Amino acid sequence: MLWFHNARLIDPETGTDDIGTLLVKDGQIVERDAPCPDGAQAVDCGGKCLAPGIVDMGVQVGEPGAQHKESLRTAGLAAARGGVTTIVMRPDTDPAIDTPEVLEYVTRRATARTPVNIRAMAALTRGREGREMAEIGFLLDAGAVAFTDGDRVSTDTKVLSRCMAYARGLGALVIGHPQDPGLSRGACATSGKFASLRGLPAVSPMAERMGFDRDMGLVEMTGVRYHADQVTCARTLPALERAKANGLDVTAGISIHHLTLNELDVGSYRSFFKFTPPLRSEDDRRAMVQAVADGLIDVICSMHTPQDEESKRLPFEEAASGAVGLETLLPAAMRLYHSEGLPLPLIWRALSLNPAKRLGLAGGRLAKGAPGDLVLFDPDAPFVLDRFKLASKSKNTPYDGARMEGRVLATYVAGQCVFSAQEVPA
Amino acid sequence: MTFTQDHLLGIEHLHPVEITTILDLAEQYVALNRSAEKHARALEGMTQINMFFENSTRTQASFELAGKRLGADVMNMSVAQSSVKKGETLIDTALTLNAMHPDLLVVRHGSSGAVDLLAQKVTCAVLNAGDGKHEHPTQALLDALTIRRTKGRLHRLTVAICGDIAHSRVARSNLILLGKMENRVRLVGPGTLMPKGVEEFGVEVFDDMKAGLEGADVVMMLRLQRERMDGGFVPSEREYFHRYGLDAEKLAYAKDDAIVMHPGPMNRGVEIDGAIADDINRSVIQEQVEMGVAVRMAAMDLLAQNLRRRRERDRLRRIADE
Numbered sequence: 001m002l003w004f005h006n007a008r009l010i011d012p013e014t015g016t017d018d019i020g021t022l023l024v025k026d027g028q029i030v031e032r033d034a035p036c037p038d039g040a041q042a043v044d045c046g047g048k049c050l051a052p053g054i055v056d057m058g059v060q061v062g063e064p065g066a067q068h069k070e071s072l073r074t075a076g077l078a079a080a081r082g083g084v085t086t087i088v089m090r091p092d093t094d095p096a097i098d099t100p101e102v103l104e105y106v107t108r109r110a111t112a113r114t115p116v117n118i119r120a121m122a123a124l125t126r127g128r129e130g131r132e133m134a135e136i137g138f139l140l141d142a143g144a145v146a147f148t149d150g151d152r153v154s155t156d157t158k159v160l161s162r163c164m165a166y167a168r169g170l171g172a173l174v175i176g177h178p179q180d181p182g183l184s185r186g187a188c189a190t191s192g193k194f195a196s197l198r199g200l201p202a203v204s205p206m207a208e209r210m211g212f213d214r215d216m217g218l219v220e221m222t223g224v225r226y227h228a229d230q231v232t233c234a235r236t237l238p239a240l241e242r243a244k245a246n247g248l249d250v251t252a253g254i255s256i257h258h259l260t261l262n263e264l265d266v267g268s269y270r271s272f273f274k275f276t277p278p279l280r281s282e283d284d285r286r287a288m289v290q291a292v293a294d295g296l297i298d299v300i301c302s303m304h305t306p307q308d309e310e311s312k313r314l315p316f317e318e319a320a321s322g323a324v325g326l327e328t329l330l331p332a333a334m335r336l337y338h339s340e341g342l343p344l345p346l347i348w349r350a351l352s353l354n355p356a357k358r359l360g361l362a363g364g365r366l367a368k369g370a371p372g373d374l375v376l377f378d379p380d381a382p383f384v385l386d387r388f389k390l391a392s393k394s395k396n397t398p399y400d401g402a403r404m405e406g407r408v409l410a411t412y413v414a415g416q417c418v419f420s421a422q423e424v425p426a
Numbered sequence: 427m428t429f430t431q432d433h434l435l436g437i438e439h440l441h442p443v444e445i446t447t448i449l450d451l452a453e454q455y456v457a458l459n460r461s462a463e464k465h466a467r468a469l470e471g472m473t474q475i476n477m478f479f480e481n482s483t484r485t486q487a488s489f490e491l492a493g494k495r496l497g498a499d500v501m502n503m504s505v506a507q508s509s510v511k512k513g514e515t516l517i518d519t520a521l522t523l524n525a526m527h528p529d530l531l532v533v534r535h536g537s538s539g540a541v542d543l544l545a546q547k548v549t550c551a552v553l554n555a556g557d558g559k560h561e562h563p564t565q566a567l568l569d570a571l572t573i574r575r576t577k578g579r580l581h582r583l584t585v586a587i588c589g590d591i592a593h594s595r596v597a598r599s600n601l602i603l604l605g606k607m608e609n610r611v612r613l614v615g616p617g618t619l620m621p622k623g624v625e626e627f628g629v630e631v632f633d634d635m636k637a638g639l640e641g642a643d644v645v646m647m648l649r650l651q652r653e654r655m656d657g658g659f660v661p662s663e664r665e666y667f668h669r670y671g672l673d674a675e676k677l678a679y680a681k682d683d684a685i686v687m688h689p690g691p692m693n694r695g696v697e698i699d700g701a702i703a704d705d706i707n708r709s710v711i712q713e714q715v716e717m718g719v720a721v722r723m724a725a726m727d728l729l730a731q732n733l734r735r736r737r738e739r740d741r742l743r744r745i746a747d748e
């Protein structure tokens with residue numbers, strides 16, 4: 001039994017940010033603002049923030065297939081240190097999570113090796129190849145929380161429409177990557193002055209809108225529950241707004257990188273800043289921050305993509321894309337608080353409550369009966385990020401050397417402390 | 427000091443004064459190259475390695491000759507058919523070479539930014555001989571020298587760069603250089619071969635060639651880079667020549683004394699009419715090749731001076747530390 005007191009309780013559900021107390025018993029939140037009961041261990045939060053643990057929707061773990069980049073154990077450690085209490089794994093493993101057997105293997109290993117909750121998404125099609133439907137029903141029974149082929153966009157709309165229609169029958173959530181596969185082929189930057197100056201193959205932001213529009217057509221046709229993994233361009237927002245207004249069951253996410261960085265950060269070809277989709281213009285970035293503030297974009301995630309040095313130390317065009325993000329998600333999100341003026345409960349809606357609700361998980365709340373998955377953090381603590389101190393096996397973060405504010409002090413999963421900053425030398 | 431660079435990676439990094447410094451020194455080497463005794467000692471005792479990940483005859487020969495005339499030991503590595511094929515990465519190749527203590531490394535690579543990456547990993551001076559669709563600084567410098575010698579100045583000229591801008595590193599380096607020296611730059615080409623956002627560089631964009639050439643002092647033609655294209659950017663070569671190939675009719679729109687330039691190799695009958703290319707009154711294409719050797723000698727000379735100075739400084743610092 002843990003009694004947290006002297007804490008700024010960040011409650012995304014009620015939108016409040018007040019000093020209060022929280023009692024956690026048997027892995028669940030039992031009471032708010034009650035005196036300390038007998039036998040409870042009191043935790044003085046020192047006036048720092050206590051919020052529901054982050055539900056990170058879309059984490060790549062290298063296991064199985066690329067354990068040298070990230071294993072379930074290191075991903076779990078990184079998550080605990082980053083205040084992420086639920087990792088929602090992407091199915092882009094090798095082999096892909098496209099059968100109940102692979103899903104079960106991953107879940108079993110995850111439970112034994114990681115201190116945080118791990119839930120997995122499954123592939124929508126076998127091998128994520130966009131040709132044959134995966135066993136959506138079996139996978140759902142085995143615990144898959146959503147279905148996606150990741151950033152591989154199928155060109156075969158017939159297969160996709162069947163997958164969606166089938167998923168609709170089971171009430172499954174389908175996650176798409178809005179991007180026109182033809183226009184974006186071979187591109188590693190957003191078209192515009194910067195990409196032209198650097199001589200990089202580039203894709204128009206319009207490709208995202210076109211991909212999104214196509215998916216909306218299929219959603220309207222099939223009635224499936226749909227989530228766009230990353231909406232990163234201002235041009236896509238009116239289409240998203242329209243889809244929601246028309247009553248389609250649609251949500252959208254964005255990676256923290258697209259909210260805090262822009263295309264100019266690539267500078268002289270720094271491959272740690274290569275992402276899929278590529279970083280956008282500053283205008284787009286600001287439009288996205290506003291969309292998060294307006295609630296048009298529902299989910300912020302890390303899009304954690306571990307890459308070893310070998311796959312990054314290459315010319316920009318040839319380098320692998322993606323960045324690790326489990327540990328930097330919270331401090332980077334604090335930039336939205338400090339620099340963009342977004343209130344903490346609103347940020348936590350996107351980090352925790354919305355993804356949990358969308359995936360049918362219990363987290364994201366501080367209400368009675370919610371799981372005792374919590375993060376205690378200091379939103380103002382400044383530090384300079386050193387990538388070699390990250391717990392992830394891969395160290396490919398764009399924030400290396402960046403000045404950041406916001407430190408995780410402790411992380412609790414089901415009422416158990418899984419990380420405490422005191423154990424780590426500063 | 428008027429030239430402060432450690433490497434020559436792109437025109438983007440050069441100050442206008444540095445550009446002028448290179449060109450001024452190159453003038454001296456033009457004279458040297460025309461004399462009977464074509465030898466200087468600026469690079470004596472130094473090792474120059476030419477590393478071409480993309481095949482090249484002209485640029486590689488030009489760099490080789492430039493190094494030899496300055497007294498350097500020059501080695502050519504045709505990396506296109508060596509260890510890279512065995513899976514070695516660019517950085518490993520660079521580190522291997524670096525261990526042989528070269529002083530100047532001349533690199534051409536098919537990926538934009540590859541030469542920048544390599545320069546971070548070696549201790550010698552690196553010259554970019556062309557990286558992907560990014561920059562080709564010595565080409566822009568030799569074009570600038572050619573213009574300055576024939577037009578008598580390198581400012582307030584109207585320069586039309588025509589053709590395949592999108593795939594051309596020559597065009598990027600040239601438009602940056604010409605802009606820095608305060609010229610009026612026009613880009614002429616079909617929409618498919620025009621990079622996005624290029625208007626923001628302070629250039630005028632034309633898709634009609636005659637309008638683009640109107641009153642130009644310099645007409646710079648670019649090669650249609652078919653090897654860099656994935657799929658069709660123009661319907662056919664004959665249609666391209668009809669609309670964008672430089673012939674007497676289109677050239678008539680430029681000033682009467684306008685010069686015609688081409689970085690080579692030319693596709694006669696595709697982007698340029700053979701008769702124009704050979705017209706000694708208009709075409710300075712052969713002169714460009716000559717200026718290429720001189721400009722590369724000047725650039726390597728200046729980089730070598732900085733390298734010697736840097737090494738001497740490091741040596742003194744080490745002694746002081748001890």
